[in-house]
Amino acid sequence: MGSYYKKIDKSVLESGKITIPDDEINLLLDVSKMNVGESIDLILQFNNRKYKGKIAYKNRNSKKNKGKPYYQLTYELGLTKELKKEFIQTFLAIETEKISCNESEKYHITSDNINREVVKFQAKHENLITVSPFLKIGTEYDRLFQKIIEMNLLDLDKNDKEKDIISYSSTWIPISDLNKHKEVKNVVYYLVDTINKEVYIGSAHNLGKRVKPNREEIPGWNIFKYEVINPKYTGLLVKIEYHSIRAFASFLDNVGGESSLGISEYKLNNKVWSKCK
Numbered sequence: 001m002g003s004y005y006k007k008i009d010k011s012v013l014e015s016g017k018i019t020i021p022d023d024e025i026n027l028l029l030d031v032s033k034m035n036v037g038e039s040i041d042l043i044l045q046f047n048n049r050k051y052k053g054k055i056a057y058k059n060r061n062s063k064k065n066k067g068k069p070y071y072q073l074t075y076e077l078g079l080t081k082e083l084k085k086e087f088i089q090t091f092l093a094i095e096t097e098k099i100s101c102n103e104s105e106k107y108h109i110t111s112d113n114i115n116r117e118v119v120k121f122q123a124k125h126e127n128l129i130t131v132s133p134f135l136k137i138g139t140e141y142d143r144l145f146q147k148i149i150e151m152n153l154l155d156l157d158k159n160d161k162e163k164d165i166i167s168y169s170s171t172w173i174p175i176s177d178l179n180k181h182k183e184v185k186n187v188v189y190y191l192v193d194t195i196n197k198e199v200y201i202g203s204a205h206n207l208g209k210r211v212k213p214n215r216e217e218i219p220g221w222n223i224f225k226y227e228v229i230n231p232k233y234t235g236l237l238v239k240i241e242y243h244s245i246r247a248f249a250s251f252l253d254n255v256g257g258e259s260s261l262g263i264s265e266y267k268l269n270n271k272v273w274s275k276c277k
Contacts, residue, residue: 002027003122005134008083008090012119016080018073020055025071028123029055036069044075044121046131051079051171053129073121078171079131085146087117089137092145165240168228175213175222182208186229188241191221192266200269201248203241205234218269245270 004020004027011018025031029040039056053075060068084091118135172192173181184207191200191211200218204210207226215221229237245268249258254268 003120004028006119006121008087008117008119010094013080013084013087013091013094016075016077020071020073022071025055028073028121028129029127031055031057031071040127042073042075042127042129044079044129044131045124046079046082049082049171049177051076053079076171077168081149081168083119083131085149086133087119087136088142088145088149090117091149165230165233165236166227167230170225170227172223172225175224178208178211178213178224181226182206182211184208184226184228186231186234186237187226188229188237188244189224189226190244191215191218191224193218193220194222196220197266198269199248199252199266201241201245203237205237217271 004024006012006018020028029042031040034040034057036057036059039054042053042055044051044053053073056072056074057069058072060070116135117133117137120132120134122130122132124130170181186205187207188201188203189207189211191202192198198218198220200215200221202210211224213221229240233240248254248268249256249260249270251261251263252266252268253260253262255271256268
């Protein structure tokens with residue numbers, strides 16, 4: 001086992017699907033017994049957070065490469081977003097290419113002619129791969145663009161994504177990491193107290209201004225997640241929040257007195273129901 005180094009490109013930052021050469025795949029995983037069509041589940045760790053992924057052995061669909069299987073590393077989109085914030089220089093070059101291609105301009109900087117940034121994938125032990133920057137080009141504007149990416153303001157792929165109400169859904173995050181997400185805008189959030197088995201749902205134009213430790217409605221909450229609403233639909237933010245509350249109330253016992261299936265030991269702590277009906 002060892003490390004695999006990959007130049008940052010669209011496969012790393014957008015699709016989360018990376019083709020790994022046959023002569024380098026064993027740096028990450030023993031694939032000697034893998035057959036075409038099989039895959040192995042992995043955990044990828046970046047900045048002390050873990051993301052689901054897998055390595056698959058796949059057949060190519062193109063006529064040119066028919067019969068030449070390949071190894072593909074894939075990971076969840078939450079990691080692609082974090083990598084965009086890490087490799088600002090390449091991400092902005094890729095976005096510039098998109099804009100310039102649409103406008104038929106030829107003078108733009110591209111991801112092919114800048115000094116490429118590089119990410120390192122390192123096998124730690126069975127089915128765990130750490131992800132870290134190997135070559136990173138910093139600028140004085142990095143912090144600004146990290147915030148812009150966090151708020152999804154540079155999501156320029158407008159084809160199908162314009163139709164999606166939810167533009168980003170986070171994983172479950174410990175309360176200790178709340179400060180890392182306090183500037184996120186236009187979200188429906190979910191607070192959970194895993195000790196007392198309680199859930200609370202809310203919405204916020206700024207996550208950090210609404211979500212705080214020891215909140216009155218659920219003082220013992222210790223993990224949270226959030227969904228970022230597509231800017232096109234921010235006018236529906238509160239309605240989306242109420243829809244989520246109604247959905248949870250139909251399954252969980254709740255303090256609002258709504259009938260539910262009671263399928264979990266968790267209880268919904270939202271009290272205001274008149275606005276939700």
